Amino acid sequence: MLKIQGLTKSFGDNHVLRGIDLEIERGDSLVILGGSGSGKSVTLKCIMGFIHPDAGTITLDGDNLVGLEGRARSAMNQRVGMLFQHAALLDSLPVWENVMFAPLRFGRVSRREARKAAVGWLERVGLDEAIAGILPGELATGAQKRIGLARAIAAEPELLLFDEPTTGLDALVGRQIDALIRSTITDMGATAITITHDIDSARRVSDHVAMLYQGQIAWSGPAANLMQSGDPVVDQFVHGRLTGPIPVPALPEARA
Amino acid sequence: MINPFAFVGRVVLDFFQTIGSVAVFAFMGLSHAVRPPFFWRNYMRHFIEIGYLSLPVVALTTLFSGMVLALQSYSGFSRFSAEGAVAMVVALSITRELAPVLAGLMVAGRIGAAMAAEIGTMRVTEQIDALEALSTNPYSYLVAPRLIAGILMMPFLVAVGDIIGVMGGYIVGVYKLGFNSAAYLQQTWDVLETEDVVSGLVKAAVYGFIVTLMGCYHGYRSTGGAQGVGRATTQAVVSSAILILIANYFVTELFFTK
Secondary structure, eight states: OEEEEEEEEEETTEEEEEEEEEEEOTTOEEEEEOOTTSSHHHHHHHHHTSSOOSEEEEEETTEEOTTOOHHHHHHHHTTEEEEOTTOOOOTTSOHHHHHTHHHHHTTSSOHHHHHHHHHHHHHHTTOOGGGTTSOGGGSOHHHHHHHHHHHHHHTOOSEEEEESTTTTOOHHHHHHHHHHHHHHHHHHTOEEEEEESOHHHHHHHOSEEEEEETTEEEEEEEGGGGGGOOOHHHHHHHHTOSSSSSOOOOOOOOOO | OOOHHHHHHHHHHHHHHHHHHHHHHHHHHHHTTSSSOOOHHHHHHHHIIIIITTHHHHHHHHHHHHHHHHHHHHHHHGGGTOGGGHHHHHHHHIIIIIHHHHHHHHHIIIIIHHHHHHHHHHHHTTHHHHHHHTTOOHIIIIIHHHHHHHHHHHHHHHHHHHHHHHHHHHHHHHHTSOOOHHHHHHHHHHHOOHHHHHHHHHHHHHHHHHHHHHHHHHHHTOOSHHHHHHHHHHHHHHHHHHHHHHHHHHHHHHHHOO
8 A cells, every 4th residue: 555644845946745644555546637737747756755845744655765875765665667658668668678678777687687577567568669769769659658558567566657648649559559548557566656637648547636735735535436525626727617716817808 | 135145155055065065975885886786887888988988089189289299299309309208298198188178178078968868858857757667776877987988088098089189299200390209209208208108097087086086976966857967967077077177187196296
């Protein structure tokens, strides 16, 4: 189980997170929804240890994730896999080395075995063996996302984090990525957190949804209840209304 | 209205903060070079990048510098009938000063800029975050191999530059100015002392450290997308060049002030 309690983070006078509490059961898929600047990415970065929260605790099956350094952080990160918003594949390494980076790094496999295993992971995310030897920069965004997903699951982590997985993808590729994420979570039995502002994507990959607004959880509940939550913030966000509690900057009137 | 004391104070504090930040970065990079894990493939890549692929640019620079030096010193020394000192001037200037400084500046432009751009791009595209997510310390993976390659490969480049620079002077001296070939080489051999060559190689190691440190540091700290990467690249080259010229004085003083 992943448990977040009282997570708080400020950057100067900007109070991004104001005491977040979340509990995610093992094997559950939680989507954190929220607009730009609502604190979704900061929450994810606190879980990954990229940012130290000002206050609060994060535990994975009872093990603390906050303030870890050196080997403790390294050991914890082996239990967590992450798909970055823009895949963040290492430019200088071919696809197969990207996928098998962590197992190679810890000497769990030889390079020959790693290449063979990478092909298996690539096939699992719907990619052909032929791309294994080429550099990620030569591939389309959708393929890069799939490789990022293969890399995230290759170490068979307990917790999977997905940062805006459908950003920059067309609707069809976005649906494929969502389907892959959903099947991966189910097959691996991993706990998953996805942050997104894509409502359709959220409904496809989640068991539960939490709505982040002004640094706090405005609503949380089963994904099936998202569209009829009864919460004014959630209603406005999921239906894309311009009026409601979420302020929308006024645009200049269009000239005739 | 701007308070002048506050302004000066802020500038001084920023200056010391930057020095502290660079020192901590250098310590982190070097400390990860002496403890596992070692990413040997990265070390090899940067050894080749700095030591082998920079050879043509350093060779050309030192070759023509040696040639120009022979011409200039001949034309200057002929005013007081001291043309015979050309070989000595070329040998000492190349080994003590020109080869290390020119190689340092050329490598700063070629390698320092590339390092800042590559690491800066990795920073803004979250590749450095991805490394951490994959339980890999970016100092071990990115910084340490570059620093060690810079420190070890620059002396090699300068040693080659020394030979080529002296040969540049020899070519002009013998084939254009009419010096006797054997006498020119003998004069070069006689005038050079171990200290002349060693001081140049020590300078090279220092410049290699400066260039790679500045490239890594500015790249690692770059922010703000493509513009930030461009700024980091410029800062890496400019700061490397300035620090090389400053360090040149202090290393020279270390070796040649009795």
